[in-house]
Amino acid sequence: MTLRSFLIAGIALSHSLLSAQTYSDFDLPPFSYWEKTPGDPFTKLKGQLESGKTKLDHSTPKAFLLSLLTALDVPVSSQSMVISATSLQSRLINPTNPRSIYFNEETYVGYVPGGRMEIASMDPELGAIFYIFDPPLTPALPLFDRSRRCMGCHADTYTKNLPGLMIESIVPNMEGGSLNAFRRDQSGHTIPLDQRFAGWHLTGAPNLTGSSANIVGEPGRNGLTLRARQPGELFDITQFPLPTSDILPQLLHEHQVGFVNRALEASYRVRLGLNQGNGKLDAAGETMLNQQAEILTRYLLFVEEAALPKGGVKGETSYIRDFQRNKKATAAGISLKDFDLQTHLFKHRCSYMIYSAQWEALPPILKQRVYTKLGEALNDGNTARGYAYLSLVERRNIRSILQQTVKDLPSSWR
Numbered sequence: 129m130t131l132r133s134f135l136i137a138g139i140a141l142s143h144s145l146l147s148a149q150t151y152s153d154f155d156l157p158p159f160s161y162w163e164k165t166p167g168d169p170f171t172k173l174k175g176q177l178e179s180g181k182t183k184l185d186h187s188t189p190k191a192f193l194l195s196l197l198t199a200l201d202v203p204v205s206s207q208s209m210v211i212s213a214t215s216l217q218s219r220l221i222n223p224t225n226p227r228s229i230y231f232n233e234e235t236y237v238g239y240v241p242g243g244r245m246e247i248a249s250m251d252p253e254l255g256a257i258f259y260i261f262d263p264p265l266t267p268a269l270p271l272f273d274r275s276r277r278c279m280g281c282h283a284d285t286y287t288k289n290l291p292g293l294m295i296e297s298i299v300p301n302m303e304g305g306s307l308n309a310f311r312r313d314q315s316g317h318t319i320p321l322d323q324r325f326a327g328w329h330l331t332g333a334p335n336l337t338g339s340s341a342n343i344v345g346e347p348g349r350n351g352l353t354l355r356a357r358q359p360g361e362l363f364d365i366t367q368f369p370l371p372t373s374d375i376l377p378q379l380l381h382e383h384q385v386g387f388v389n390r391a392l393e394a395s396y397r398v399r400l401g402l403n404q405g406n407g408k409l410d411a412a413g414e415t416m417l418n419q420q421a422e423i424l425t426r427y428l429l430f431v432e433e434a435a436l437p438k439g440g441v442k443g444e445t446s447y448i449r450d451f452q453r454n455k456k457a458t459a460a461g462i463s464l465k466d467f468d469l470q471t472h473l474f475k476h477r478c479s480y481m482i483y484s485a486q487w488e489a490l491p492p493i494l495k496q497r498v499y500t501k502l503g504e505a506l507n508d509g510n511t512a513r514g515y516a517y518l519s520l521v522e523r524r525n526i527r528s529i530l531q532q533t534v535k536d537l538p539s540s541w542r
Contacts, residue, residue, distance in 0.1 A: 154283070154290055158403040159254070159396065161291060166257045166274075169235045170249035173199055174259075174272045184264075192263040193239050194369060202232045203450035208381065209359055209373040211344065212327030213304030214296050216260060216277055217243045222304030223344045224362045226329065228369075231381055233484050236293070241367040248282070248293060252489030255291035255392045256282060286313045290396055292389040295382060297326035301345040301352070308340075316386020317379075317473070318432045324382060329359045329373035335439045336375070376443030379473060380451070387481040390427050391490065394420035398494045409493070421497035428498070429505060429526075430477040431514050440470035456483060456533040464529055477518065478502075478526045482534065499538050502530070 154161045165171075176182040185195040197204055209226040213219070220243045221227045227246075230237045238246030247259040258278035261270040283291045297310035310323045322338040330341035342356045365371045397420055401413035409417055426432075448467065455465035464480040467473065481487060487495070505515045506523045518526075531541060 154255075154396065158399055161254050164254060166249075166251040166254060168249035168251040168254075168257045169200055170247045170259060171251075171257060177269055177272075186264045186266060189239075189241070189263040189265070190367065190369065193237075193245070196245070197230055197237060200232070200235050200237065202230045202235055202237055203447065204230065204369045205374075205444060205447035205450045206230045206232070206377040206381075207368065207370045207373065208378050209329040209368070210327060211304065211329060212296065212298040212300040212306065214298065214327070215240075215246060216275070217246070218304065223300060223302060223357060226359075226363065226368075228373075229381070231377075231384070233384065233481065234486075239368075246278075248278075250388065250484075250486055252485040253395070256293055256388075257291075258282065287389060288393055290389075290392050292392050293385040295324075295385050297324055297328075297340070299326045299340050299343055299345065299354070302347070307345045307352070307354075310340075315382065315389055316427065317383045317430060318386070318434055319382065320434050321437065325378065328378065330378065331359065331372045331374055332442060332444060333375040333437070336437045336441075372444065374444045374447060375441050376469075377447055379441070383473070383479070384481060387427060387479060387484075388486065390423055391481075391486055394424055394494055395486075395490050398491045402491065402493070417494060417497055421494060421501050424494075424498050425501040425505060426514070428479045428482060428502065429515065429518070430472065430474070430479070431517075433472050433477070436469065436471055436473070440468075443467070443469060455480075456529075458529055458532045460528070462525055462529060463533075464526075476522060476525050476529060478530065482530075495536070496538055499536075499541065503527075503538075503541055 173182065177184065182199055184199060185191040194204065208229045210221065210229060211223040211226045213221045215221065215227060215238060217227065217240050220240050225241055227238055227240045230239070234250045236248040244260050244262050248256045249259070251257050258275040259272055260275045260278065261272055264270050279291065282294060283289055286294050293315070294312070295315050296312050298306045299308040301307055308326065310326055311319060321336065324339070326340035326343065328341055330336070330339070333341070342358060343354050344357050345352045346355050359365060359371060359373055397416055401409050401416060405413060452465045455463040457463040462476060464474065464476055464478055464482070466475040468475045506518070506527050508520060508523060530537060
């Protein structure tokens with residue numbers, strides 16, 4: 129079923145069926161993915177590079193990567209290493225030549241030694257905008273063409289046929305091929321930790337058990353043996369800016385991808401309904417709006433967040449500093465970016481992605497409905513609908529943070 133026909137044919141669908149719906153025509157009005165000029169961070173930087181206002185270091189691929197990350201305000205400390213043969217550059221990626229990933233709230237950068245640069249940059253309304261290009265070794269700029277080939281996975285059934293993000297868990301062999309795979313079409317902080325990290329290097333997590341992180345299938349006399357390999361054992365670690373693939377960036381990467389995909393689906397559904405109703409939602413559209421707002425509210429408040437390993441996680445100091453560089457704090461000094469890291473990620477469990485450009489661009493009717501549901505969930509006396517895990521103090525802290533840092537809350541919040 130196409131996106132255009134979804135609301136017409138799906139009026140009587142239950143919530144479970146609505147959640148399973150996929151789309152296929154985001155390139156048509158009212159979305160026009162390929163026709164509209166994107167407003168994502170990399171497309172903006174591309175214009176600055178082409179005009180000469182911004183210049184990058186082209187002396188080596190690694191130097192180019194570092195200068196690109198600086199220009200995009202993406203912290204190097206967010207580095208994670210993937211050793212499974214995923215992405216368009218699968219022929220290059222394996223345990224002897226990993227791909228590294230770097231990200232902030234809006235932009236995701238992939239780097240493969242000997243390969244091409246990969247960009248997934250979030251347009252507030254359209255979703256992920258993809259680029260892939262050679263790192264330039266001369267002053268001449270590469271062709272920064274948008275990639276249609278990336279859409280083969282990033283706009284397929286794994287992302288409900290919308291231009292979203294995905295994370296795979298694949299135990300690789302020495303060629304990077306799949307020996308086992310987990311949850312390819314699922315993302316977010318609700319995924320149990322034992323289903324994450326396969327095909328990824330992971331450092332800084334000595335107390336994590338039951339994980340397939342760092343595991344490689346290697347041939348031997350008695351067949352294939354699964355062995356743990358640390359970063360740098362099978363490749364030259366100096367090809368990368370850092371020798372680490374820290375657990376904390378990977379936990380936040382997972383959280384962000386889950387938010388991006390949920391917010392993208394909700395936005396597309398509501399915008400379609402409004403377009404079909406000439407700016408208004410019919411009864412079925414109102415039901416859909418409430419369902420999507422509930423999904424976003426629960427995700428923002430970390431309902432059913434997967435437990436951290438016993439003893440918690442620590443995280444690299446440099447990444448914590450970089451992550452919190454743009455935090456929005458109250459007069460009392462608390463923020464949504466304050467970490468807990470013992471049993472769950474944050475002290476004040478409401479997602480910092482509520483400040484993202486993608487959130488800002490949500491249809492106002494959707495955003496206001498989420499604000500209403502957030503207010504209800506954070507009410508002092510509300511222990512229904514799965515929010516009892518939030519203590520009275522945490523509820524009040526979250527309310528205080530949102531009241532002081534979010535500008536378009538409804539009057540009922542004041």
